[in-house]
Amino acid sequence: MRNILLVEDTITDGQFIKQTFSEINKYVNIEIVNNEETAKKYLQSNPSFQNAIMADLIIIDLMNSCLKFIEFIKSDSNLRRIPVIILSSSSDNEYINNCCSLFANAFIIKPKEKERFIEIINAIDNFWFKQTRLSSIPK
Amino acid sequence: MLRKLHFEIDNKTFAGFVFVLVVLFVIQWFTLRTTTGLIENTKLVNQTYTIITKLESVFSMLKDAESGQRGYIITNDSNYMGPYNKQRIEVQTKINELKELTIDNPEYQKKLATLDSLQKVKYENMEETLTLQQEAGQVAAIKSIMTGEENKIMIKIRYLIDKMKEDENRILDQRTREANDSSSRTLMVILITGLLALLIIIVSLYYINSDTIKRKKAEEELNRFFTLSLDMMCIIGNDGYFKRINPAFEDVLGYSNKELFSKPYYEFIYPDDKENTVEAVNNMVKDSTKLNIENRWLCKDGSFKWLAWKSVPVGDVRYASARDITEQKLSAERIGKMNEELEMRVKKRTEQLKKSNEELQQFAYIASHDLQEPLRMVASYMQLLEKKYKGKLDEKADQYINFAVDGASRMKALINDLLDFSRLDTKAKPMQFSDFNEILDDVTHNLKVAIKESKTQIEIIDKMPSLIVDSTQISQLFQNLINNAIKFRNQNITPIIKISAEEQPNQWVFKISDNGIGIEKEYYDRIFIIFQRLNNRVEYPGTGIGLAICKKIVERHGGQIWLESEVGKGSTFFFSIKSK
Amino acid sequence: MNKDNCINILLVEDSPGDVELTREALSHGNIIHQLDVACDGEEALSFLNKQGKYCNAQTPDLILLDLNMPRKDGLEVLKEIRTHQKLKSIPVIILTTSNSELDIFKCYDNYANAYFVKPVDLN
Numbered sequence: 001m002r003n004i005l006l007v008e009d010t011i012t013d014g015q016f017i018k019q020t021f022s023e024i025n026k027y028v029n030i031e032i033v034n035n036e037e038t039a040k041k042y043l044q045s046n047p048s049f050q051n052a053i054m055a056d057l058i059i060i061d062l063m064n065s066c067l068k069f070i071e072f073i074k075s076d077s078n079l080r081r082i083p084v085i086i087l088s089s090s091s092d093n094e095y096i097n098n099c100c101s102l103f104a105n106a107f108i109i110k111p112k113e114k115e116r117f118i119e120i121i122n123a124i125d126n127f128w129f130k131q132t133r134l135s136s137i138p139k
Numbered sequence: 140m141l142r143k144l145h146f147e148i149d150n151k152t153f154a155g156f157v158f159v160l161v162v163l164f165v166i167q168w169f170t171l172r173t174t175t176g177l178i179e180n181t182k183l184v185n186q187t188y189t190i191i192t193k194l195e196s197v198f199s200m201l202k203d204a205e206s207g208q209r210g211y212i213i214t215n216d217s218n219y220m221g222p223y224n225k226q227r228i229e230v231q232t233k234i235n236e237l238k239e240l241t242i243d244n245p246e247y248q249k250k251l252a253t254l255d256s257l258q259k260v261k262y263e264n265m266e267e268t269l270t271l272q273q274e275a276g277q278v279a280a281i282k283s284i285m286t287g288e289e290n291k292i293m294i295k296i297r298y299l300i301d302k303m304k305e306d307e308n309r310i311l312d313q314r315t316r317e318a319n320d321s322s323s324r325t326l327m328v329i330l331i332t333g334l335l336a337l338l339i340i341i342v343s344l345y346y347i348n349s350d351t352i353k354r355k356k357a358e359e360e361l362n363r364f365f366t367l368s369l370d371m372m373c374i375i376g377n378d379g380y381f382k383r384i385n386p387a388f389e390d391v392l393g394y395s396n397k398e399l400f401s402k403p404y405y406e407f408i409y410p411d412d413k414e415n416t417v418e419a420v421n422n423m424v425k426d427s428t429k430l431n432i433e434n435r436w437l438c439k440d441g442s443f444k445w446l447a448w449k450s451v452p453v454g455d456v457r458y459a460s461a462r463d464i465t466e467q468k469l470s471a472e473r474i475g476k477m478n479e480e481l482e483m484r485v486k487k488r489t490e491q492l493k494k495s496n497e498e499l500q501q502f503a504y505i506a507s508h509d510l511q512e513p514l515r516m517v518a519s520y521m522q523l524l525e526k527k528y529k530g531k532l533d534e535k536a537d538q539y540i541n542f543a544v545d546g547a548s549r550m551k552a553l554i555n556d557l558l559d560f561s562r563l564d565t566k567a568k569p570m571q572f573s574d575f576n577e578i579l580d581d582v583t584h585n586l587k588v589a590i591k592e593s594k595t596q597i598e599i600i601d602k603m604p605s606l607i608v609d610s611t612q613i614s615q616l617f618q619n620l621i622n623n624a625i626k627f628r629n630q631n632i633t634p635i636i637k638i639s640a641e642e643q644p645n646q647w648v649f650k651i652s653d654n655g656i657g658i659e660k661e662y663y664d665r666i667f668i669i670f671q672r673l674n675n676r677v678e679y680p681g682t683g684i685g686l687a688i689c690k691k692i693v694e695r696h697g698g699q700i701w702l703e704s705e706v707g708k709g710s711t712f713f714f715s716i717k718s719k
Numbered sequence: 720m721n722k723d724n725c726i727n728i729l730l731v732e733d734s735p736g737d738v739e740l741t742r743e744a745l746s747h748g749n750i751i752h753q754l755d756v757a758c759d760g761e762e763a764l765s766f767l768n769k770q771g772k773y774c775n776a777q778t779p780d781l782i783l784l785d786l787n788m789p790r791k792d793g794l795e796v797l798k799e800i801r802t803h804q805k806l807k808s809i810p811v812i813i814l815t816t817s818n819s820e821l822d823i824f825k826c827y828d829n830y831a832n833a834y835f836v837k838p839v840d841l842n
Contacts, residue, residue: 081827100808103830132833135824512816516736523743
């Protein structure tokens with residue numbers, strides 16, 4: 001069972017991603033939060049998220065820059081092992097560079113077409129859950 | 140302090156004594172009665188005699204008086220008048236006495252009245268005659284006497300007195316008879332009751348005697364046991380001194396009786412135990428309870444022995460019995476020490492085994508892991524070769540490459556299986572409550588392709604339970620068994636796999652049956668051995684580790700795995716999982 | 720990603736056998752690439768720093784990094800890359816034989832982008 005924390009501020013996108021994932025891999029659980037603050041709370045196992053399971057993968061799809069958030073995750077010793085995937089409609093090189101400098105694991109430019117999006121999601125599922133190895137609970 | 144008298148005689152004896160008492164009482168009463176009767180009788184007899192005597196006196200007095208009168212008449216001597224006068228008074232007196240004596244007898248009173256009147260008449264007559272003599276002279280008086288009138292009276296008096304005497308005699312006889320009867324009766328009664336009492340006393344004596352014999356015997360028996368007993372037995376007074384001890388004391392402790400009687404009991408106790416013992420004994424006496432205690436006593440030779448005591452207070456003394464448990468205590472110590480030693484050895488051995496096990500596990504892991512690297516080279520490049528040069532070299536080359544590739548992939552499979560097998564213990568998950576229905580779902584999902592290709596039908600007959608297991612391993616277990624069922628199917632028949640579960644006390648038994656090629660009975664055990672295969676590799680691929688893994692997993696869960704099979708018809712694999 | 724379609728990949732791998740395999744595998748992919756190889760950590764860092772014989776080297780767009788290497792091992796290289804101002808943004812994918820949880824954790828902890836275990840099978 002894999003858990004994705006999806007930080008998504010567009011409700012429709014969120015639903016779409018969740019839906020698509022459930023079709024391609026029934027062992028994936030997606031928790032959607034719509035802003036960085038909530039995401040932080042979630043990740044820090046805040047009492048309001050008592051049942052929060054540690055995420056295996058974080059996908060960030062925010063309209064605004066999320067550099068601060070990436071920095072936050074990658075500076076936390078418990079959280080940095082979780083791969084962070086940025087979905088962005090922006091293809092600004094500098095932004096991409098900044099993300100990578102902050103050690104985001106992958107940067108994907110959000111496609112506009114639905115089929116392509118589905119392909120991307122498939123690719124994410126394939127790459128991160130079926131090919132690459134993820135780190136489990138740190139020692 | 141007055142000691143209460145204990146009444147210990149048994150009921151029978153008591154009844155006997157009471158009976159004797161009653162009998163004696165009865166005798167007493169009889170005797171009393173008879174004696175009183177006799178006394179009464181005697182009184183009456185005396186009375187009768189008195190009456191008779193008095194009656195006789197009356198007559199003789201009258202006779203005397205008559206004589207006097209006649210004498211006077213004849214002689215005219217006044218001396219003869221003396222008795223005549225005297226007797227007159229006397230007769231009256233006597234008759235009065237008689238009247239008094241028989242005052243309660245009306246018949247007698249009548250008779251006495253008659254007598255009285257008769258004697259008065261007589262005296263009147265005599266007076267008349269005397270007067271006649273005075274007046275008419277002696278001859279006239281004698282003539283009067285000769286008429287016999289006076290005699291007639293005398294005869295009447297005589298007759299009456301005789302009658303009365305007769306009566307009295309008769310009464311006397313009767314009384315005497317009665318007295319005799321009564322006496323003899325009393326004697327009889329006394330005799331009989333005396334005999335009875337004697338009998339009872341004899342019986343009682345006999346009874347008491349036999350009782351005493353019994354008691355003596357019992358006492359002897361007890362005494363014998365007391366003396367024979369290997370255990371120590373004693374009576375200790377409240378002052379702490381021994382009142383009675385059995386020979387076992389000397390045997391066990393070595394002191395002579397003299398020595399044992401010379402000091403209070405606690406002087407013989409091992410110093411460390413003295414205080415506790417004395418306290419316990421005091422409590423026993425105070426609360427009137429039984430005491431069980433173990434302590435050490437000093438022996439004559441200076442050593443000490445462990446004794447287990449049982450004691451109870453009775454009245455002024457305490458009864459106690461002890462057993463020498465020195466051996467037991469020592470044994471217990473020894474056993475305790477041995478146990479400790481054993482424990483330590485076991486612990487050590489377990490640690491050794493654990494270490495050895497760990498080393499083996501590690502070895503298996505490292506071996507299979509490090510083998511992967513060169514294997515990778517071989518396998519990958521073989522495959523590359525195959526890809527690049529298939530058809531480009533000659534047929535032999537193709538064949539060789541095939542064999543090599545095949546060999547490499549088999550090696551890969553073997554190593555993977557070894558790794559899996561070695562991981563069963565090391566990479567096991569903690570046991571958790573898992574739903575077997577879900578596990579079966581996953582397994583059928585995993586085997587989706589194989590199921591589809593072989594057109595296998597899987598029937599899950601029973602609802603599966605939820606048990607505390609390592610779900611990954613159970614999944615592996617089911618997967619291996621189902622995979623086998625699919626693999627070893629009969630060609631030309633639709634393979635049907637039936638999965639069922641049955642609850643039994645403390646465990647669940649699962650069944651996976653197929654309609655495949657079956658297994659001969661002689662191989663039932665072999666198939667569970669690692670890497671053992673029964674079929675050739677080409678038709679039925681596989682390393683032969685599947686069932687070994689199944690067995691290990693089942694055993695890890697406290698269960699067993701076995702099978703039933705018929706060649707050509709199919710096989711059914713059973714395995715049990717503990718439900719607690 | 721570069722603007723050209725060709726991406727530069729630096730493979731840091733000590734076993735020539737694996738180098739060849741990787742090369743072969745990549746060739747089956749759909750990406751036009753150029754593969755540079757460094758056979759150990761020191762070489763890799765020289766390459767990245769464009770030192771000595773690597774003065775004309777191109778900065779790679781992707782680094783494939785093996786862990787078990789003599790002298791400097793993969794983890795050290797990773798650490799150095801991630802602390803280097805100019806190099807830290809390059810995606811690094813660990814490609815190693817090690818299956819160990821500890822290694823996986825250490826790599827992610829040091830900001831590796833992904834971790835792959837070299838498969839036994841060519842496919």
